[in-house]
Amino acid sequence: MIGRLLTIFFLLPLVTGAQLKVLINVSAPKQINDSLFIAGNFNDWNPRGKALVLNQKINNSYSIQLSLPKGFYEFKITRGSWSKVESQANGKSIENRTFNLNVDTTMDVSIANWADHFTQVDEKYHYGDHVHIVDTAFFMPQLDKHRQIWIYLPKNYSKSKKKYPVIYMQDGQNLFHANPPRANEWAVDSLLDSLIREGSKEMIIVGIDHAGKDRLKEYNPYDSQYGKGDGKAYVQFLVETLKPYIDSKYRTLRDVKNTSIAGSSMGGLISMYAIAKYPKVFGSAGVFSPAFWLAPKIYDDIKDRLAGLKNSKIFFVAGDKEGSAMVRDMKKVHSIVNPDGINKNIMLLEIEDGKHTEWFWHREFVPFYQFISK
Template identity: 25%
Template structure:
């Protein structure tokens, strides 16, 4: 049996210098290959002092799955770029950005760069150096807010690569329904990932996101997304913060691991 470990590594993030990536590997049998969840906002996943609302406590969630007899999972967290976070986690190709007043003055959508970093730098490094499964079924992607938008985008863009998407409080409201419809109609395949969408409704931002999540949930089947591959969870009292995402992450993780 190999003990659990939390690693960090700095990998080259295009012309932006190096970016820290966290890799948590739970206790596992030697030569065992574990499912893997790639996640945004790596600094908020493990460090309880990272935000005023604490961390996601992903290690506890993984340990609880193991205690309950399911497989563990490797968690790969990619740090955000702080003031550049929204820019890095918002794709340009979907359409014209809406509600720019919610974004900072330096915002420029660059999500395609993050997606390239994930797929062509982070994933190859992880698969070469850690005991992760390299089949589609064993891979998931997850994030919140702009990170939820980015996880949805990468999951749809690479539907043959990821089997599960966790889109928590996703910033779908950055684009119009018409732009989403055009984008999605060009992305549907016969093998779309299972989509786990979560949202709260407990503060002003989450209320705005809730409306766009409801619209997206109606739009997805219209564009061909299989209805039986979608799950929407709404916790109306929850606000837009790590406390809420910490609360829902164990259910997403359990759903993913239960379907392996």
């Protein structure tokens, strides 16, 4: 699965600043009946964005023109789903296509083949012996859905009687290190094992799998062009159903100071909403590359809830290669929760080489963990 990336700048009237044009010409390998779409870090990697269908010119030639702010962009071409994404000639996956937009640009793309033209072999992944699946179909009554839930327990958990802080994290299927390794994993269990060996505090991590095609709605507490937001119900599930269950089955420190929430992109958006909505449940939040662009109402919500956040610890991080609007929106939220810039419980990192991808969040998880461990 492609790493979850961000932001349809060209669809949003709230984006300010100069827009540049990029014309992408695409040649397909053979005559096909499906429409072609572009999916990338400008639309949260939605493989079938309605406004992102390519125009067919002649035969197997297509094109699309986008208007975007300056920035670094990644994308792939699909036929409407990730099972029909472009591939190498032998059916293997390709690296994300990229362009760094500084001036109006034309780009030519040649597609070698499509992934669904080959028999796909499902990888069987194995995880560390202290990463477990709590339930493959945990019921979410607030959403009337089922979801796989993961848990990381420190290696000494079974040998001790102590209780541990807990971090609740979104996009659970991408959190833990797998064998064989995957390109789109945070590998937070490997990081924690290393940090704990070096003397850091031990913590439990609970991962909640995302909603697949409904992720843009489930991690959004507000309605958007993608549909009715389910984020409020999702956070209610975390607070009213999942946390009580975890607290009853595992040795956890249940108080607010020992309960954190974290996520990236849409997961960063819902993590910020969760701590603002339930500051007496979540004492700290990791807001990685947040998709605030899709939820402008959150600014007012945070302003209305500032009093409740006075004791909260919030870690913001985004990269300069994620687009100027990403950093700008993150700084806007930071300025609301830390207007004087002197609150040591609020940290803001803008990283020069940061991209909207799991290797970046893997790396920046370390300062987040150290920050909330203090």
